[in-house]
Amino acid sequence: MPTASAKVTIVNRLGLHARPAMEFVDMANAHQSAITVKREEQSVDGKSIMMMMLLAATQGTELEIIAEGDDAEKAVEALRALVAGGFNED
């Protein structure tokens, strides 16, 4: 099973609040790969909004995005770009 991963830092001022978390989950769900998001020792399902909110990822937090599946590489790149782009917030 192909896997891919990337580290990315939350750059938008408000952090991973509900709206960007939802965008992340939507994009994760648009891919077939299983998505895991890690913050230090904490690992959550990147396709679940409830789980993503548990990360409480503030501005400056480093996350690791891990995908497992046929479109793993595409999924990781799309999600990395979304986070690195600050979800189009300031």
Next chain:
Amino acid sequence: MRLTDLVAAGAIIPLLRSQDRDGAVVEMIDALAGVGAVPPKHREEFIARVLEREKRGSTGFGRGVAVPHVKHKSVKTMSVAIGLSQAGIDFAALDKQPVYTIFLLVSPEDQPEDHLRAMEVIFKNLSKDTFRRFLRQAASADDVRSLLEESDGLQIGP
């Protein structure tokens, strides 16, 4: 941060009168205004902002719960109101199921870290099946308060 610190005393509504989303939000903002967590003169603005937020994307995140929220410069400390519905409310939830448990959070405008921690605490508790089930059976504000205390007690760490 614990649920019992976040939930405003006097803003627990064990039986919402409203059967629709907008009415429930009004009841809950009024409860927060009643205990001073929302300045009464901004009541309507809070209601409008919460509803506007819901229209852009529902905070009914599934499993029968919704977490509407608003940041406002007049808020000094974060507060949560809890509203329970027996019949279930259409919140345009992601899983298209009715919502029975609503946690409405008001936060100051300039403390995004605290807001995220509060959301984490709320979701950590609401993701527990037993907590959600017992909340649905709670018949009084005192019942809800004991459930919050019990759930807080089960948390490990700060």
